[in-house]
Amino acid sequence: MRIALLTSFFTFAFAMLFLALVQNYAQAGDTSLPTLVQTQPKAPVRIVAFVDTSVRESTADYSVLPNFWFQHSSPEFDFDTDTSFQKYLNSDHPFDDSTYTPTDLLPIDSNFTANNSKAFKLRAEAGTQFADMARHFRNAFSGDRLYISSAYRSSGLQWYLIKQWCAMIKCAAIGTSEHQAWLAVDIKVITKWGRWYSLDAAYPNKYSDRLKANAAEYGFHNTYQKGIEVDGKIIEWRHRRYLWTELAKILADNNQTFAEYYNTINN
């Protein structure tokens, strides 16, 4: 009797085990085909207003030239309209609309900055030019790269900064910041070995030299470099503002700041 019971128990156990194995096999058969997930690499996004490499002359000192640049047919500078790339900003000449925000903002799309450029927004044209400048900078120095420490400050953040720790001369008053125009970046340099360089002219280096000679090619200008008496704000070596290549080159060629140029033509 016991043997019969044991036999039927083991028979039952083996039957269940067999069923389980069959079921497992059947399920394995169902999922044996691998699911192919096709992922397309994301195409880089480029915004190019004008591409015309035929009129570009090479410069002697810098053989690496931009692949493209923004060329503005019959450039007329507009220092007054809020949306203008040459909007002149200081405490006597603020935005007409103190809450002005441009409509063409994009994250800076560069793979060649030391930090994540996409965390910072500029107006599309300025960002594209900055990305091109960053790429050539990194190529010129075999991997030493620009580091963006700041791009846009909203007027709300600007208020906060002023209240917290900024003197009015250091952080632009509300409605007078080139950062609020979404046309300015604050930058420094980090080498491929991890060493930091500021762009302070008191400690000139090959990086500040290159930007001094080269940033205008991309439309960027160091707005605050001659002191508060000249520029209306204290010197800010890290600051670069996009003004169009045409105007930035005039300033560089004449060793003028934006404020000097503006005051010359308005007096």
Ligand SMILES: [Zn+2]
């Ligand atoms: Zn700045």
